[in-house]
Amino acid sequence: MxxxxxxxxxxxxxxxxxxxxxxxxxxxxxxxxxxxxxxxxxxxxxxxxxxxxxxxxxxxxxxxxxxxxxxxxxxxxxxxxxxxxxxxxxxxxxxxxxxxxxxxxxxxxxxxxxxxxxxxxxxxxxxxxxxxxxxxxxxxxxxxxxxxxxxxxxxxxxxxxxxxxxxxxxPIYFNGSDAKPKPKLTYTLQDPSFDKVFVKVKSWLINLPSGVTEIEIYKVSDVMNRQLRFNRMREYLIDHIGEYVFSRAKRDMKLVYADEKRADFLFSFTEEEYDSMVEKFGKFCVIVNGRELERHINYYCEENECNYIFDKVEYCEQNRLDRMQAFSKSAKERFLYKNKDLAYQREYRLVIAHELLIDHFVRIGKLDNTKILETEDMREFKFSIGYISHQIGEEMI
Incomplete structure (x- = not known):
């Protein structure tokens, strides 16, 4: 015990x-x-x-x-x-x-x-x-x-x-310093009081690898009915920003802090992966701006009149339906699949439909927004996203 x-x-x-x-x-x-x-x-x-x-x-x-x-x-x-x-x-x-x-x-x-x-x-x-x-x-x-x-x-x-x-x-999420624990979501679509406050705006079906899912959007039915306190709503959204708003970012990053002005992320590598990085990738690494990199790639491909695909590799079973369909249709997305046993690579892949150059170099030009750091320092390298929360019509300072 x-x-x-x-x-x-x-x-x-x-x-x-x-x-x-x-x-x-x-x-x-x-x-x-x-x-x-x-x-x-x-x-x-x-x-x-x-x-x-x-x-x-x-x-x-x-x-x-x-x-x-x-x-x-x-x-x-x-x-x-x-x-x-x-x-x-x-x-x-x-x-x-x-x-x-x-x-x-x-x-x-x-x-x-x-x-x-x-x-x-x-x-x-x-x-x-x-x-x-x-x-x-x-x-x-x-x-x-x-x-x-x-x-x-x-x-x-x-x-x-x-x-x-x-x-x-x-999953564990962190928020700003507040001695009171944050509440869990207490009102859902199944609650009898839900329809008194919200009204459906739109719904549609989307196809996901796991199946068809319905997306629904709601709005406050009557802002004057006193059933909803906007300040409390803002607090709730801020408190849960890591769990909901940044759920997509958290696929590759680990949320360590969030408040009403910013959210901080670390790389989501395990300690074992960090320990092996120096051996596998060397003493130093380079961090680049993803948007700048893709902008250069896009310009290169436009100049050379060729198509490309640049995205995160998905690691899955060979017989998964969307993977087999991509290969059967010769879709460019077929290059973004790998077997599950290679998931540790966490790879983003660039594929260019262009004749291989003699020296094997694709020259996309100089990247300005880069940072060189020791591989060991990646453990504590933090990314921050700033944002502003406000009500519609409220002046932003």
Whole structure:
């Protein structure tokens, strides 16, 4: 059985740490959230806390009791978040959920942290989190409610690659700093109240590889009926922007942050893929602007009067219907299929209907928007998308 204790939290953060971060620095960051430092205690304190040999010092517990949710959230953002890899934040959440799920000492309705909404069952059922708020909640609970020395055996059961085992799993999304958990979608087409607020605008059928699907668009039937609060609607859309608006982008990128002004993404490679990149692709890599690249390709093909296709390769079974149809019709899309066992390549493919040049080079000209970086640095390379949310007719600032 796992236990949500101070030593468990230190262990999870240590396994997700950034380069050169030590157990002592993690422990000190946790103490700093309550205005304390490990330098005030015996040098063995960080190691003994991590292993469950000792309890959290009484003065740290007293300081934790006097700290409110907003203060601790801000301290976690300042002291702890910089010590952990961005690419490991989802794994941290999945790990904590697994610990909480298997901690039989925590009842389903137990509040983990400060406020209602962070009950055990709510955390286990959630997918949208503020990483600093979640960490603040479990840290507070572990300090105040759990005797660390009672958990030594449970801490010992956490393997050295425990967090690594949660790099993939259920979808986890992050939003801005807000101590209150985000609500799930509560009103759907099946709710009796739906027709009182919305009216269908249009519907049509589309063909997908999985079959025929109907798309329906609705609008608010009467903006003056007071059944809908636009501010709450805006908040809801912002809170769930990673889950819905960016679902297409997330096929190739991992959403790590979203608020009302921007969304941040990391590459979605696993730790094993990152580890093998230097060996397979070399010490350096080049990141290019996709639109600029295709613009140059398009110009090249227009000048040479040839067709091309440039898109993401789809990895699937050889006998899938759309793949067989593409080959039987000699469609150019047939070049965008590969077998499922090659999915690790994550390839985008360019095919040009042009006689192969003698030196095998396709000269599309100089690309201006490029970046050369060390392959190792791709782990922390972040992309940001900025946007503006506003009501129709509202002036945008």
């Amino acid at each position: 796992y236990r949500l204790c101070f030593g468990t939290i230190v262990t999870i953060l240590y396994q997700a740490r950034s380069h050169k971060v030590t157990n002592k620095s993690i422990c000190n960051a946790l103490f700093s959230c309550f205005g304390k430092t490990v330098e005030s205690y015996d040098s063995s304190t960080p190691g003994h806390l991590k292993s469950g040999k000792i309890n959290v010092p009484p003065d740290v517990i007293d300081a934790a009791r006097k700290t409110n949710a907003d203060e601790l959230d801000a301290s976690v953002q300042k002291n702890i978040i910089p010590l952990i890899k961005l690419s490991q934040q989802e794994a941290i959440v999945r790990s904590l959920k697994d610990i909480i799920r298997n901690d039989s000492s925590i009842m389903d309705n137990t509040v983990i942290g400060y406020c209602s909404g962070y009950e055990k069952q709510s955390i286990l059922g959630g997918q949208v989190f503020c990483i600093s708020s979640l960490l603040a909640s479990v840290i507070y609970y572990a300090c105040i409610e759990v005797k660390n020395s009672d958990c030594a055996e449970a801490i010992k059961s956490i393997t050295g690659e425990y967090v690594k085992g949660f790099e993939d799993g259920e």
